[in-house]
Amino acid sequence: MDEMTDNSDPALRQQQPDSVAEKTALESSDVALVEGARGGDEAAFEELFNRHRRRVALIAGRFFRQREQIEEVVQESFTKAYFALNDFSNTQENSFAAWLARIAFNTCYDELRRLKRRPESTLSDVSEEEFASLSRHLSTEEAGRDVESALVSRDLATKLLSRLGPEDRLVLVMLDAEGLSVAEIAKLTGWSVPKVKVRAHRARAHLRRSLKRFL
Amino acid sequence: MIGKKRDRGLDERLDLLGREIVRASAANETEAAAAADAPFLYTRVHSRINAEREQREEKERWFTMLAVAWRAVPTMALVAVFAVAMFLFTNFGTQSPAGAGYDTLLTSDAEVESVVFADNRTLSNDEVLATILSDDEQEAAR
Numbered sequence: 185m186d187e188m189t190d191n192s193d194p195a196l197r198q199q200q201p202d203s204v205a206e207k208t209a210l211e212s213s214d215v216a217l218v219e220g221a222r223g224g225d226e227a228a229f230e231e232l233f234n235r236h237r238r239r240v241a242l243i244a245g246r247f248f249r250q251r252e253q254i255e256e257v258v259q260e261s262f263t264k265a266y267f268a269l270n271d272f273s274n275t276q277e278n279s280f281a282a283w284l285a286r287i288a289f290n291t292c293y294d295e296l297r298r299l300k301r302r303p304e305s306t307l308s309d310v311s312e313e314e315f316a317s318l319s320r321h322l323s324t325e326e327a328g329r330d331v332e333s334a335l336v337s338r339d340l341a342t343k344l345l346s347r348l349g350p351e352d353r354l355v356l357v358m359l360d361a362e363g364l365s366v367a368e369i370a371k372l373t374g375w376s377v378p379k380v381k382v383r384a385h386r387a388r389a390h391l392r393r394s395l396k397r398f399l
Numbered sequence: 400m401i402g403k404k405r406d407r408g409l410d411e412r413l414d415l416l417g418r419e420i421v422r423a424s425a426a427n428e429t430e431a432a433a434a435a436d437a438p439f440l441y442t443r444v445h446s447r448i449n450a451e452r453e454q455r456e457e458k459e460r461w462f463t464m465l466a467v468a469w470r471a472v473p474t475m476a477l478v479a480v481f482a483v484a485m486f487l488f489t490n491f492g493t494q495s496p497a498g499a500g501y502d503t504l505l506t507s508d509a510e511v512e513s514v515v516f517a518d519n520r521t522l523s524n525d526e527v528l529a530t531i532l533s534d535d536e537q538e539a540a541r
Contacts, residue, residue, distance in 0.1 A: 230441055238435040245431030249424075254434035255443075262444045263451055341424035360418045361425030391417040392410060 214280040222269050233262055236284050243288040246357050247296060249342055257295060261288045286372050289354070293373075296350035347394050352387030359384055 214235070220228030237258060244257035264287050272283050345353055354373070358364045366384070370377045434440075 226445075230445075233441050233444060237440065238432065241431040241435035242428065244434070245427035246425040249427060249430065251430050251434045251437070254427075254431055255437055255440065258434060258440065259444050259447055263447045266448050267451065267455075338423050338426070341420040344420055345424050356417075356421045357425050360421040388414060388417060391420070392413040395413045395416060 215274045218269055218272055218274075218280060221266070229266060232280070236281060237262075239281065240284065240288045243285060244292055246361050247292045247353070249338065253295070257288065257291050260295075261291045264291065289358075289372055293350055293354050296353060300350050344391070344394055348387060348390055351383055352390055355380060355383045356387045356391070 214232065217228040217232045221232060240258050240261050241254055244254040244261075248254055248257065261284070265284055268287070272280065274280070345356075348356070355369060358369045358372070359366075364372070366377055366380045369375075369380045373380070375383070
């Protein structure tokens with residue numbers, strides 16, 4: 185996936201350079217900083233951190249709600265990136281931003297798996313009020329089409345998604361929130377394209393089953 | 400037929416709702432921005448890098464020690480085998496009949512004893528008497 189070309193997110197779009205020349209300059213500058221950091225230049229790595237921290241935080245924010253969790257993912261991602269700098273090779277389809285995004289997604293996945301072993305909230309944690317709201321919402325014909333106005337609370341959304349496995353959640357967030365294609369997800373996760381498709385299908389079925397309980 | 404259509408319609412609605420739920424859960428820009436701008440975030444990253452580096456160095460040190468030990472094992476084994484071989488070879492080359500060693504030990508001890516006592520022989524009573532008498536005779540002659 186080349187994150188620089190992802191226009192689905194306004195926050196990401198703001199960070200993107202306008203012209204190709206500007207992008208090339210930025211990328212070459214990133215490469216120079218990576219070279220510096222490889223040589224032990226702490227300031228170069230700090231500059232890389234300042235450039236990309238928002239981007240990594242946005243990725244983490246897709247999966248985690250609490251600021252502490254997002255900060256944890258940011259720290260872990262940059263620590264992993266620091267020790268993997270020698271593995272980074274700058275090619276046209278592999279910019280530093282994309283490489284770092286891959287590390288960030290993998291860190292989120294690891295964190296999701298860790299949390300799955302100690303689930304914080306389950307479906308039983310859905311309050312009576314949330315349950316009633318969702319049931320009402322599902323029973324109307326307008327459900328789905330006018331869902332944004334129905335205000336599905338983020339709390340409830342997070343609780344429902346916490347029922348899914350880490351792999352399911354990763355795929356659904358990448359597909360629906362990041363707007364990535366199956367091929368891009370396969371490239372980011374290192375999975376095969378069929379595996380991503382199967383996983384997405386299963387994840388949707390799982391989510392449907394969870395929602396049917398409210399009917 | 401009608402039931403299947405209704406099910407499909409419901410599934411579609413649930414899928415749409417599911418998508419919205421995922422988007423709602425992922426829409427967390429404010430918290431993400433706040434986390435990115437958290438004070439001392441780089442300091443924390445830096446200290447984590449240092450801690451990780453120390454951990455890796457410690458692990459590397461253990462691996463080096465293990466590698467040295469691993470390399471020393473065949474060498475030590477070779478030396479041990481060589482020492483055993485030398486010991487066995489020496490014993491086979493100089494082996495004598497049973498009891499011979501004991502006899503030799505006794506003989507040699509007796510010889511040493513006799514030499515020692517030969518040098519420190521005590522005077523007999525006659526010799527002492529003869530010496531006293533000869534001293535008295537010399538005084539009388541004076």
